[in-house]
Amino acid sequence: MKITNIRARVFEWKGKTVPPQAHFCSNAMDELYDRGDSMGTFRFHGWTVVEVETDEGIVGLGNVALAPRISKQIIDEYLAGLVIGQDPFDYEYIWQRMYRSTHAWGRKGVAMAAISAIDIAIWDIMGKVTNKPVFKLLGGRTKEKIPCYASKLYRTDLDEMQREAQSYLDQGFTMMKMRFGYGARDGVKGVTENIKSVDAVREVIGYENDLMLECYMGWNLDYARRILPKLEKFQPRWLEEPVIADDIDGYAELNNMTSIPISGGEHEFTSHGFKQLLDKKAVSYIQYDTNRVGGITAARKVNALAEVHGVPVVPHAGQMHNYHLTMSTLASPMSEYFPVHDVEVGNELFYYIFKGDPAPVNGFVDLDDDKPGLGLEINEDYLSDFNITE
Numbered sequence: 001m002k003i004t005n006i007r008a009r010v011f012e013w014k015g016k017t018v019p020p021q022a023h024f025c026s027n028a029m030d031e032l033y034d035r036g037d038s039m040g041t042f043r044f045h046g047w048t049v050v051e052v053e054t055d056e057g058i059v060g061l062g063n064v065a066l067a068p069r070i071s072k073q074i075i076d077e078y079l080a081g082l083v084i085g086q087d088p089f090d091y092e093y094i095w096q097r098m099y100r101s102t103h104a105w106g107r108k109g110v111a112m113a114a115i116s117a118i119d120i121a122i123w124d125i126m127g128k129v130t131n132k133p134v135f136k137l138l139g140g141r142t143k144e145k146i147p148c149y150a151s152k153l154y155r156t157d158l159d160e161m162q163r164e165a166q167s168y169l170d171q172g173f174t175m176m177k178m179r180f181g182y183g184a185r186d187g188v189k190g191v192t193e194n195i196k197s198v199d200a201v202r203e204v205i206g207y208e209n210d211l212m213l214e215c216y217m218g219w220n221l222d223y224a225r226r227i228l229p230k231l232e233k234f235q236p237r238w239l240e241e242p243v244i245a246d247d248i249d250g251y252a253e254l255n256n257m258t259s260i261p262i263s264g265g266e267h268e269f270t271s272h273g274f275k276q277l278l279d280k281k282a283v284s285y286i287q288y289d290t291n292r293v294g295g296i297t298a299a300r301k302v303n304a305l306a307e308v309h310g311v312p313v314v315p316h317a318g319q320m321h322n323y324h325l326t327m328s329t330l331a332s333p334m335s336e337y338f339p340v341h342d343v344e345v346g347n348e349l350f351y352y353i354f355k356g357d358p359a360p361v362n363g364f365v366d367l368d369d370d371k372p373g374l375g376l377e378i379n380e381d382y383l384s385d386f387n388i389t390e
């Protein structure tokens with residue numbers, strides 16, 4: 001079997017969008033003097049959809065959520081030529097070919113996201129050819145079903161956040177993640193606002209449900225040092241990405257500082273990147289995203305590293321490429337789940353592009369033992385809401 005074609009299309013949303021408000025979610029741009037519309041960089045309204053075709057007519061589906069126009073160009077100009085003509089079952093060879101050929105300028109960021117998309121599509125092909133769901137090729141079912149946590153709760157009015165938290169409890173979720181709205185530039189008032197929001201959510205969900213806290217790299221080390229002790233009493237399951245992804249020593253210091261486990265990794269790449277995080281005990285939870293880390297081929301290596309270090313893996317985002325790994329990996333206790341709703345920051349855009357993601361029931365998702373591949377297809381219902389570039 002040979003790969004005969006790779007088609008990368010950019011899907012850019014032009015439909016109705018819910019505008020995020022100020023202090024909706026802290027993020028890495030908050031540190032800059034001219035804040036402007038820092039939420040502008042936090043929106044992901046375009047994706048690259050990658051279809052890898054074989055001489056037997058089987059098509060594998062992968063996707064990239066980072067810098068879609070650039071990832072398309074990397075696929076078209078550099079990666080496609082390295083992959084066309086190869087047998088998809090030589091996935092490790094193909095991965096190394098892409099990784100090593102782009103090593104001078106790739107390794108991390110958009111290039112690795114583009115490699116990830118092709119790799120995910122290749123695993124989809126292998127599942128379809130063998131008539132098995134991808135998780136059955138990765139180790140099979142390690143859990144009856146996947147516990148998942150509801151991940152939204154952006155900073156809005158506290159009453160609204162409380163209503164949203166209650167709605168997740170009503171749907172049967174026992175775990176949820178909220179976002180902070182304030183960072184270092186907001187001073188003591190922002191610290192108070194952040195603490196008030198955690199208090200408000202805890203008031204609704206109590207301490208018999210898990211609460212995760214998300215900073216999205218919107219703090220700096222000094223600010224995190226000051227606020228972490230004040231958050232300890234809320235017993236978060238973890239506190240996510242307090243500082244920028246490159247500050248690995250900062251992660252290690254914070255992870256060692258209080259009883260709060262620090263999590264991260266959605267902006268880290270390949271097993272080499274995660275080895276550094278693990279060696280320094282920088283994170284207590286690993287959160288790679290399969291469509292950034294280097295695809296399924298790289299993610300399973302990270303899983304093996306995490307398992308021997310005793311660090312749980314909870315991939316960033318729901319989505320099939322992550323669910324299949326979580327299902328087949330003992331090191332993964334749960335999945336993230338982005339609720340389906342109107343397009344806002346873009347986390348939810350996946351549901352408008354693809355069909356097939358399982359809907360959670362009482363806080364769990366399950367995968368079909370009989371559905372070959374990843375179980376995804378392109379959602380035809382919303383095609384007219386996108387500008388699509390071939």
Ligand SMILES: [Mg+2]
Nearest residue numbers: 214240241266
């Ligand atoms: Mg995150």
